[in-house]
Structure formats: structure tokens, C-alpha cells
Amino acid sequence: MEYVLSIILWVAIIGWLVYTFVIKKGNNRKAAQTGEDLARVKQAVSLMMNGASGYKLAYAHWEEQESYGRTVRTTYFRYAAFFQEQTLLLFPLGIDKKTGQIQAGQPAVLTPEVLGKVTVQTKEKEGSTSRVEVWLGDKEGRSIAQLYVDAENLRKNRWFPVNIAQQEQCDAFQHFITALSHRVAAENPDVDEKIAAESREGLGTLGAILSAAGAVAALFFPPFGAVVCLIGLIMSIVGKVKGAKKNLALIVSIVCAVCSAFFCWMYYTYLFF
Numbered sequence: 001m002e003y004v005l006s007i008i009l010w011v012a013i014i015g016w017l018v019y020t021f022v023i024k025k026g027n028n029r030k031a032a033q034t035g036e037d038l039a040r041v042k043q044a045v046s047l048m049m050n051g052a053s054g055y056k057l058a059y060a061h062w063e064e065q066e067s068y069g070r071t072v073r074t075t076y077f078r079y080a081a082f083f084q085e086q087t088l089l090l091f092p093l094g095i096d097k098k099t100g101q102i103q104a105g106q107p108a109v110l111t112p113e114v115l116g117k118v119t120v121q122t123k124e125k126e127g128s129t130s131r132v133e134v135w136l137g138d139k140e141g142r143s144i145a146q147l148y149v150d151a152e153n154l155r156k157n158r159w160f161p162v163n164i165a166q167q168e169q170c171d172a173f174q175h176f177i178t179a180l181s182h183r184v185a186a187e188n189p190d191v192d193e194k195i196a197a198e199s200r201e202g203l204g205t206l207g208a209i210l211s212a213a214g215a216v217a218a219l220f221f222p223p224f225g226a227v228v229c230l231i232g233l234i235m236s237i238v239g240k241v242k243g244a245k246k247n248l249a250l251i252v253s254i255v256c257a258v259c260s261a262f263f264c265w266m267y268y269t270y271l272f273f
Helices: 002-034 036-049 167-187 191-218 222-241 248-272
Strands: 056-068 071-084 087-095 102-104 108-110 115-125 128-138 143-150
Touching: 002 036, 036 056, 036 071, 036 087, 036 102, 056 167, 071 143, 071 167, 087 167, 108 143, 115 167, 115 191, 128 167, 143 167, 191 222, 191 248, 222 248
Parallel strands: none
Antiparallel strands: 056 071, 056 143, 071 087, 087 102, 087 108, 115 128, 128 143
């Protein structure tokens, strides 16, 4: 009897795998080839374009993950990328999980006058572009948006709700965004240094925050707080050595380190002697 149950279980598992990765995927690919979902994206965006012509459209998406201790929160973004010459219009899309209705929001207008850095990475499959991954930053190197443009988007679950095949659009977007990235790089040669400077300042700021936390911890258990302060001070010093211009983070870290050292002295002096 137990052999029969085992066989039934394995048949069920294999059947589920065949349905999920062969039958269902094949059906979704056929649905993508009809262009129905892509047409709905175009229709949603056309309502916002007021008859503008000459633009090409590609469906795009992005997943952003944030960690909160042991919990990881994933936020899913969906866009319609309208592009022409040196202009990218990025429409946020809302897709109803039940009805499939698509609505477009107000677009972000991204041009060389706005952009300071554009990075492009591509993946290929069987000699064709399968994915274009883009990061868009402003003149100070701060992130504006990130997105994937995939040649094939198949419905997997409620977070991936569309079936879209767009090889031609993916190729066109790659050519467009690559040309745009070259122009933006030529017009903003100093943005990489700004990003590096921001990173250095960020290291010092993180060190100051850690030092402040260590100083507070030193009130209750000075040895632990002193170790935390020391780590924060080292981070602030490293940031300064690497070229951080602001002194506030280093000053805060030094003050916190002195305070934690004083608490340690008080701790060992009056507790053990």
C-alpha cells in the first residue's frame, strides 16, 4: 500500500512540474504572441499621450528588495517605456490582478538635460537580446529609476501578470538607451566623482551613526559600547582618508569614542576597585 501512495505522490509531483513548466508556460507563450497584453499597455498609455506620434513602446519592470532584520520586503514596479530620439517617457503602470485592466500614471520625462548617468547591461539568448537592465541617475548621481526590459514576459503569478513578447521593441530599446547613455556620459564627465564622493560621505555618516549607538550602549555596558564606537570611528576615519570633505561625522565619532572611553574608565574604576 505504501508503494502505491509513493507512486501516486511522485506522479502528482511530476504532473505538476510538467503542467507548470511545459504546458502552462507554452500556453502563456502563445498568449504573448497574440500581442493582447502589449496592446492593452499601448492603449493605457495612448490615453496619456494626447495623440503624440513617433514614439516606440516597450514594457518594463523592476523588483526592489528591502531587508528589515529577517524580513525581506519586495516591491514590484511596472512601466511603459516610451522612447524617441533622446527622450524617454517612463509611465508607471497599475495592473488589476483579477481583471487584467491596465492604467498608466503620469510619466517621468527623462532627457539628457535631466540625466547625469545611465548604465546599461544586456543579456543575450540564442544570439538575440533577451534583457536590457538600466539604471538612471540625475546630475548628482542619485538614482531616478531602474528597470528591466525583457524580450519575453510570461505570466507566472500575481506579481508577474502579463504575457508579452517584444523582441523587436527590446532591440530598439537597447539601441536607444545605449546611444542615450553615451551622450549623457559625454555631457557629465564628473558625475562618477560625485557618486564616489557621496559614497565616501555615506561611509563617514554610517560610522557616526554607529558611534552614537555605541555611546548609548556604553551607558549600560561600557565595554560593548566602546567596541561599537571604535568600529564607527574606524569607518569615519576610512571615509575621511578616502576623501570625504565634511568633518562632522568624524567629529561625532571622536566625541562618542571619548565618551565611551570615559564610561569604561568609570566602569572599571568604581566596579572593580
